[in-house]
Amino acid sequence: MRVLDRQLPLLETAAAWLLAVLWIAPLAYAFWAAFHSAAMATHFDLFGTLTLDNFRKAWTYAPFPRHFLNTIILVTMVLAAQLVLCTLAGFAFARFDFAGRNVAFGLVLVQLMVMPEVLIVENYLTMAKLGFVDTILGIGLPYMASAFGIFLMRQTFKTIPRELEDAARVEGCSMMGVLWRVYVPLARPTYLAYALVSVSYHWNNFLWPLIITNSINTRPLTVGLAIFGAPESGVDWAVISAGTLMAVSPLLVAFLLFQRQFMQSFMQAGIK
Amino acid sequence: MRNVYGWLLLTPAAILLIGFTHYPAVATLIDSFFSTGTVVRPSRFVGLANYALLADDPIFWQVLRNNLAFAAGTIPTSIALALLMAIWVNDKLPARALVRMSYFTPTILPMVAVANLWLFFYTPQIGLIDKVAAVFGMPSHNWLGDPSTVMACLAVMTVWKEAGFFMIFYLAALQSLSPELEEAAKIEGASRWYYFRRVTFPLLMPTTLFVLVNATINSFKLVDHLFILTKGGPDNASNLLLYYIYQVAFSFFETSYASTLTVVLLALLAAMAIVQFQLIEKRVHYR
Numbered sequence: 001m002r003v004l005d006r007q008l009p010l011l012e013t014a015a016a017w018l019l020a021v022l023w024i025a026p027l028a029y030a031f032w033a034a035f036h037s038a039a040m041a042t043h044f045d046l047f048g049t050l051t052l053d054n055f056r057k058a059w060t061y062a063p064f065p066r067h068f069l070n071t072i073i074l075v076t077m078v079l080a081a082q083l084v085l086c087t088l089a090g091f092a093f094a095r096f097d098f099a100g101r102n103v104a105f106g107l108v109l110v111q112l113m114v115m116p117e118v119l120i121v122e123n124y125l126t127m128a129k130l131g132f133v134d135t136i137l138g139i140g141l142p143y144m145a146s147a148f149g150i151f152l153m154r155q156t157f158k159t160i161p162r163e164l165e166d167a168a169r170v171e172g173c174s175m176m177g178v179l180w181r182v183y184v185p186l187a188r189p190t191y192l193a194y195a196l197v198s199v200s201y202h203w204n205n206f207l208w209p210l211i212i213t214n215s216i217n218t219r220p221l222t223v224g225l226a227i228f229g230a231p232e233s234g235v236d237w238a239v240i241s242a243g244t245l246m247a248v249s250p251l252l253v254a255f256l257l258f259q260r261q262f263m264q265s266f267m268q269a270g271i272k
Numbered sequence: 273m274r275n276v277y278g279w280l281l282l283t284p285a286a287i288l289l290i291g292f293t294h295y296p297a298v299a300t301l302i303d304s305f306f307s308t309g310t311v312v313r314p315s316r317f318v319g320l321a322n323y324a325l326l327a328d329d330p331i332f333w334q335v336l337r338n339n340l341a342f343a344a345g346t347i348p349t350s351i352a353l354a355l356l357m358a359i360w361v362n363d364k365l366p367a368r369a370l371v372r373m374s375y376f377t378p379t380i381l382p383m384v385a386v387a388n389l390w391l392f393f394y395t396p397q398i399g400l401i402d403k404v405a406a407v408f409g410m411p412s413h414n415w416l417g418d419p420s421t422v423m424a425c426l427a428v429m430t431v432w433k434e435a436g437f438f439m440i441f442y443l444a445a446l447q448s449l450s451p452e453l454e455e456a457a458k459i460e461g462a463s464r465w466y467y468f469r470r471v472t473f474p475l476l477m478p479t480t481l482f483v484l485v486n487a488t489i490n491s492f493k494l495v496d497h498l499f500i501l502t503k504g505g506p507d508n509a510s511n512l513l514l515y516y517i518y519q520v521a522f523s524f525f526e527t528s529y530a531s532t533l534t535v536v537l538l539a540l541l542a543a544m545a546i547v548q549f550q551l552i553e554k555r556v557h558y559r
Contacts, residue, residue: 007363007364007365008360008363008364008365009464012360012365013365013366015360016357016360016361016365016371017365017367017371019356019357019360019375020370020371020374020375021374023374023375023377023378023432023436024374024377026378026389026390026393026432027377027378027381027389029389029400030389033392084284085284085285085288086285088281088282088284088285089281089282089284089285089286091281092277092278092279092281092282093282096274096275096277096278096281097274097278098274098275098277098278098279098282099275101278104282104286107289107294108285108289110293110294110297111289111293112545113489113541113542113544113545114293114297114538114541115493116292116293117493117514118493118514118534118537118538118541119292119293119296119297119300119534120517120518120521121300121303121517121521121527121530121531121534122295122296122297122299122300122303122531122534123292123296124521124522125299125527126291126292126295126296141288141292142288142292142293144288145284145285145286145287145288145289145292147289150285175277200380203382204380204381204382204383204384205382206382206383206384206496206499207495207496207514207518210499211518211522222382222384222385222496225382225384225385225388226384226499226500229384229387229388229391229500237392237398240388240392241388241389241392244385244388244389247382247385248380248381248382248385251380251381252377252380252381255377255380256373259369259372259373259376262376262380263376263440266379266437266440267440267441267444
C-alpha cells in the first residue's frame, strides 16, 4: 500500500466520476425499472410510483425458488469437493517428493488452459455414458478437480515452515494429522479467497449447465434466467429486470459487503 | 513410502482431471478423424475428411473472422479503459471507494444477466438507445438485427463487463511502483502525461501483456451472451467459434465435425498458453 496519496486533478476527477456514473447506469436503470410498472419503463420518470409487482410476477412466472435451490446445491457441492480434492493434491505436490511429480504437476496445469467448457462435446458423451445427464452432480463433476485450486494450495502449503510440521511429528501426529492440524488452519486466508472465486464462478456459470440439464429440477439460476429472459418468452421488460436482479442479488450483496476481499480474491485467481 | 503417500493423495483429483480434461481432449482429436456414427451407419475412420470439410465451410471462416474482429475490437478498448480507471482510483479523489466499486461491479454479474439488461437498450423503438435517439430526431434502428452494427453492440457490452476486472491488475501493479520515482520526476519538472508515457506505462508492460493474453483467452471462451442476444445471427454475423461448436454439436448433432472445430479451438488456446508461458519466463528476468 502506498503511503503518499496524490490528489487527482479536478478535470480528471470529473471524468472519473462521469465514467463511474456511466458504468453503474445500466444496473441502476434495471433497478429502477424493476420497481416500476412496465408502462413506466418506457416513459422514464424518476419518481414514479414504486411497486413490488414485478418481483411477485417473476417469482411465479419462472420456477425461481427451484432454480435458487439448484444453484445453492451446485455451488455448495462443487466447493466442498474442490476444497477436499485440492487440499489433498496440493499437499502431495508441496510436501511429497514422489516419482513423476513434475510431470504430474504439468499435466494438472493443462486444465488452466483447457477448461471444461471448451470440451463440451466429449464431456457430454462421458456424462451420457455415466448416466449423469440432467443431474446436478453432472453439472459439478468436471469442475471438482480444479487445477487453479491445486496450484493455489500447493503455493500456500509451500510457504508454511517445515519446522512446524516436524514439531507436530515429534508430538506423535500422523501425516493426515499434520495436514489437518498444521497446514489447513494456516491456509485459512487462501481457502477464503478460493471459496469466493469458486462460488462466484459457479453461481454465474452458464454454458455447461445449459448443455447438461434439461429439466426444472436441475437447472441452475443462470439457465433459468436465460429461458425466462429470452425474447420468445414474451415476458415484459420490467419483470425480466426484476428476475435478473433477484438472480444476481445474493452475489451482488456479498460483493458490496466484502468489496476488498472480493477484488483481492479475483486478482489472485487471475494471476494464478 | 513417500511415493505411495504422494500418489495416494493425488489420486482422487487425478481421476477427475484425467476423466474430464485429458481424456476428452485426446478423444476430441481422435473423433475428428472419424465420421459421426448413426444407428444405421456406425462411425468409421475418414482420415482428414472432416478437416477438408472445415476448410470448405464458409461459416467456419466467418466465425473465425468474427472472433478475431471481436478480440481486436474489445481488447485494446478494455485495456485502455482499465488502465485509465486504475490510474484514477489509485490517486486521491472524493468518493474513491464508490467510484472503484462502480467500475468493478459488472465483473461479478453473470454474462446472462448482463445480456438480459443490455437487450433492453438495444431493442428497436422501445429500447433505451432508440428512445434517446428519438429525442434528437434520429430514426429507429434494429441494432442487433443489422449485420453491420451487431458486433459493435456486443463489443460495447463486453468492454463494460470486463474493463473493471482488468483494472484490479493495473491497480495492484501501480501500488507496487516505488513512490521515489514519482518524486524524482516531480523534481525534474516532468508533466503528468510525460511521467505516464515514459515511466508508468513502460513499468506496467508486464501487466499489460498479462492482461492481453487473458483477454484474448476470454474472447474465445465467453459466448453466453449470444444465447440471449443474437443466437449468432443475423446470418452468422455475430457467431463465435465456441457458439458454433455448440450449434454443430447440439442443434445439428454433427458430433465429429464439432470435435474437428474443437481441435481448432484447442490449438488456439495451446498457442496462447505458449505465449503466456514465455511471458512468465520473461517476467522472471525483469525482477
